Amino acid sequence: MTANTNWKKFSAETTQALFVAVEEDDLVEANISLPQQIDLECSPESIRDNYALCLQFWEDGFSRCELLQLVNGFLQDPQLAAATRMRYKYIRARYKHLRFAQQLYGAPHRANRLFHITTVVLGHFQDAFRNGNQKNLTLYGNLLRLLLSKPVWSSVRYALRHTRLESAQGFITYRQEQMRQLQTLIASPALTGHQFHDVRKIVSRQVSFYDTLRSIDPDNREARQISRFLAAINGLMGDRHDVMVADKLAGGDIYDRPAILDIDIRQRLELLLARFPLSYSQPAIAAGR
Template sequence: MTKKKFSHEVLERLFIAVEEDDIVDEHATLPKIINFQCSQEIIRSNYALCLQFWEDGFNRKDLLGLIIKQLKSSELSKKEQMQYKYIRARYKHLRFAQQLYRKKHQTGFLFSKITVFLGRFQDGFRNKQKNHVDFYGEVLRRYHLNIPVWMFVHYSLRHSQLDTAEGFIHYCREQMRTLQLLIAKPQLTGKEFHGVRKIISQQVSYYDTLRSIDPSNQDATQISRFLAAINGLMGNKHDEMVAADMANLKSYDTPAFLDDTIRSRLELLVARYPM
C-alpha cells in the first residue's frame, strides 16, 4: 500500500464532496462524452485518500460513545446525530473504494459488516425502532468495535491488494452493463433497486475522490454532480421504502416502477458511458 498522505485542504474538499453526493441539482447534466480513463497512479492515490479520510475523521471511542449513549435510551443530540452521520459516511466512502479498487472488487468481510450494521442502527433510531437499535447496537459494541477487531480491520485496510488500471476499467464497464440490464425492466424489486443504487454510489464516490485530488478536473466535477442527483433521488426513495417496511406497511422487496425522474437520468448515463 502507498503511504501517500494528503493535505488538510484535499481532505476538506473530499468532505464537502461527500456531503454533496446526495444533493439533487435539477440542472446537473453530463459532458457530451464521458472520457473514461484511468491509471495505476490514480487507483493508488484514490484509495490512499479514501483510507486517510476514514482514518483521520474520527476515533473508535468517539463512535463507541455515540452507540452506547443511544443504547442507554439517551437520544442523541442533533450535533451527535450529525457526528454519527459523518462517521458512517466515511465508512461508506471507504467501502466503495474497496469495491472499486481492490483486486477482487469486494469489501473486507468485517469492514463490510460494520458498515452495514452502522446503517441499520441509524435506520433504527431514525424510525424509533428500539428493537433494531438494541440488536445492532449490541452487536457493534460487543463484537465489531472491540479493540482486537478494530486493529485487525485497520491492518487489513492498509494492506489491501489493489487492481490494475485495466482491471478497474473492466469492472466499471461491467457494472454499467449490469445497470443497463436492470433499468430495461419496467419494475424493480427492492434488491434490484439496491443494486442500481450501489452502482451509482460507487461511481459518485470515484468522481468525488478524483475532483478532490484535482479540483481543476471539470469533467469529474460535472459527472460527480450529475451522479449525486441520482444518488439523492434514490436515497429519498430508499428511506421511504425502509420506513414502510419497518412499519409493516409494505415489504422492501415488493416490485415497483422506477420513478421517471430517476430512470431518465440513468438512461442518459448509460447512453453516454463508454462501454
C-alpha cells in the same frame, strides 16, 4: 498491483474537499448534465492516490473510542441531540466511502468482510434510532460493540492498509461490468426494493469515484460535472429508499413489491448509460502491462 502499506498523505485542504463532496453526494441539481462521452482512462498512480485519500479520510476522521461512545449513547437514549446524530452520520459516511473505495480499486472488487459488516450494521443502527425501533437498536448496538472491540478493530485496520489494488485495465473492465449490470437492472419498467437498492449501490460507487477525483484535482471540471450528475440520481433514489426502509421497519411490504421506476431517475440513468463507453479498452502501455 501488489498490496501497498506506504500510502500517500494528503493535505487538510484535500481531505476537507472530500468531506464537502461526500456531503453533497445526494444533492439534486436540475441543470447538471454529462460530457458527450465519459473518459474511462485512469492511471495506476491515480488508482493508488484515490484509495490513499479514501483510507486517510476514514483513519483521520474519528477514533474507535469516539464511535463506541456514540453507540453507547444511543443505546441509553435514542433521542440524542441533532448534533450528535449528525456526527454519527458523518462517521458512517466515512465508512461507506472507504467501502466504495475497496469495491472500486481493490483487485477482488469487494470490501473486507468485517469492514463491510460493520458498515452495514452502522446503517441498520442508524435506521433503528431514526425510526424508534428499540428491538433493532439493541440488536445492532450490541453487534457494534463487538465489531468495535480492539481486536476486531486492529484486524480490520491492518487489512484495509494492506489492500491489493486493481490494474488500470482491470479498473476500466470493472466499471464497464457495473454499467452492464445497471443496464440489465433497469431493462424492466418496475423494480423490487432489492433491485432498486442494487441500482443505487452502482450509482453510489461511481459518484464516490468522481468525488475523490475532484477532491484531489479541484481543476478537473469533468470529474465535478459527473460527480454532480450522479449525486442527483443518488439523492432522488435516496429519498425513495428512506420511504421503503421506514415502511419495512413498520411491517409494510413496499420494499418487496415491484414498483415503476420514477421517470426522472430513469431518464438520468439512461443518459448515463448512453454516455458511458461500454466497449472502451485502454491501451496496454497505459494500463501498465
